Ligand SMILES: NC(=O)C1=CN([C@@H]2O[C@H](COP(=O)(O)OP(=O)(O)OC[C@H]3O[C@@H](n4cnc5c(N)ncnc54)[C@H](O)[C@@H]3O)[C@@H](O)[C@H]2O)C=CC1
């Protein structure tokens with residue numbers, strides 16, 4: 001059976017890492033597009049030459065003309081600039097809107113049936129722009145942020161509790177900004193509430209456990225910035241690439257995974273007409289269902305606050 005084609009629009013840190021992960025997992029043929037002359041060709045030549053060692057029989061190619069993505073089944077967009085220390089994601093909106101406007105038109109023309117996963121920041125605004133310009137059904141234009149934010153929250157909980165990250169469930173909703181909403185109530189270790197385990201760790205002192213959890217929540221909200229401050233020249237890329245690949249795999253293998261992704265809401269969670277991170281079922285048709293559940297009063301207050309930040313950004317487009 002023919003393998004699908006994965007097109008990566010943007011061949012920088014994240015795009016190239018996605019190419020490597022996708023090839024190693026033999027998810028499909030890979031095509032890398034970037035505006036920098038020689039960069040996508042050089043990176044894909046290098047990657048293709050690893051095939052005899054890693055064992056993948058795939059077509060891996062790169063180009064500087066967006067027509068090279070023609071026929072792609074799935075397109076992942078990371079084109080754009082990344083922030084540097086002292087910047088907010090929102091500061092990227094002007095430059096990245098211009099880039100998104102051009103690449104989204106190219107995707108519409110050359111990959112009209114593709115499912116598109118957007119990573120470029122500020123994420124909630126860039127995925128909105130991408131959907132508006134392509135005019136694709138919102139089920140086929142999806143933002144990646146919640147998978148990453150949730151992985152970070154899960155990592156911090158695992159490190160604090162001294163357990164394997166594999167046993168943690170954690171979910172972060174809302175916009176991809178400092179007001180994102182880690183749902184503490186759902187954080188658990190193979191079903192055991194993380195707060196209960198934290199309380200035991202601190203000898204039954206629930207207030208101390210709450211304070212520690214609040215710190216994990218704050219660290220999660222600032223996790224992107226924490227990496228930016230350390231790297232100084234750009235932002236996180238290993239974990240964002242791994243997150244995007246999990247979404248690509250869910251779509252290409254029709255896995256029906258329930259993942260927090262950035263979806264266009266139509267009344268769900270009280271939001272109308274904005275892209276926000278919520279739990280969705282991801283499968284071959286893209287977002288196959290937005291999964292609603294009741295937020296507590298406090299969660300709803302935090303969610304609304306996060307959505308307000310998204311609205312401000314999107315309304316400035
Ligand atoms: N949604 C999320 O959770 C995350 C989003 N990001 C965002 O992802 C984006 C990419 O990050 P990195 O890969 O680290 O940046 P990078 O700077 O390494 O790569 C971006 C690439 O986009 C290319 N590019 C610029 N204009 C283009 C165009 N018109 N067409 C094609 N390619 C173009 C650049 O030449 C560059 O190679 C940034 O906006 C960053 O803020 C980063 C981490 C997580």
Ligand SMILES: O=C([O-])CC(=O)C(=O)O
Nearest residue numbers: 083089121224225235236
């Ligand atoms: O923080 C940034 O600029 C990149 C990003 O979105 C993240 O790592 O979450």
